[in-house]
Amino acid sequence: MTFGFERFRGMIVVWAWLRGPRGERDVRLALDTGAVKTLIRPDVLDDIGYSARDGEDITIIRTANDAPEPGYTLRVQHFFALGFGFSDFQIHAHDMPDYGIDGLLGMNFLENFNFTVRPIDQQIDLEPARPSSVA
Amino acid sequence: MSVNERMPWKEICDRYPEQWVVMVDHNWDDDSSSKPKTARVLATGATCAEAKERARPLLAANDRWGCHFTGPIRGPVFGYRPWLLLP
Secondary structure, X not given: OEEEOEEEOOEEEEEEEEEEOOEEEEEXXXXXXXXXXXXXXXXXXXXXXXXXXXXXXXXXXXXXXXXOEEEEEEEEEEEXXXXXXXXXXXXXXXXXXXXXXXXXXXXXXXXXXXXXXXXXXXXXXXXXXXXXXXX | OOOOOEEEHHHHHHHOOOOEEEEEEEEEXXXXXXXXXXXXXXXXXXXXXXXXXXXXXXXXXXXXXXXXXXXXXXXXXXXXXXXXXXX
C-alpha cells in the first residue's frame, strides 16, 4: 500500500488517529525511526480520557540534545496510521516542545511492516510483515 | 466562521494560516488515507489550548476530532556541537 505524506524541513508528517474511553482524536505525527515507541503528547491523551494514572511504567527519554526527562507508557484502545490499526497499542506519553505536531510515529508501529520512504515522491510504500497482527 | 462548511486541508491552511484549528467530520481520501480530504473547522486559536477552549461547547456533540497546526512544522534542529566531544 502506498500513502502520501507531508514534508517539512526534512520531517515526514503523517496523519493518524487513536481511540480512548472518552472518544477519538485525529493526530499528526512525525515519522521517526529513531523513536523506539510511538510518542503522543499527554494533553492529547487527556482529551480521550487517559491520565498518568493509567500509565504502565514511568520512563525516561534521552534525546540527542536535551537532558533526560520522565514520561510514562500506556496502552490506548486503538491506534490507526497509514491504513493499519492496532488494538491495545502501547504508546509513550511525553510532553514535547510546540513543534506543531502531536507526537512521533515510532518503531513499535513501523516494525510491523517492511516500508520504503520515497522523499522525492512524498510517498511511503508499506507492506505488513506479520499480516495476522495487523487489524 | 461557518462550522458547517467543509474544506480541504489545504484550504483550511490558507484560510487560517499559522493557527491551531479544531477539525471534525474528517472525510478521508480513499486513495491515500494518510490525510483527510475535507473536514469542518469548529474553532481556531493561536495555541492548541486556545482553539480547544473555543471549540469546547461544540465538542460534546463530536466523538472524534483533532486539533492541528496549519503552519509549517517546527521540528528540532540537531546540529554538530563540538563541545560535546570535549573531555
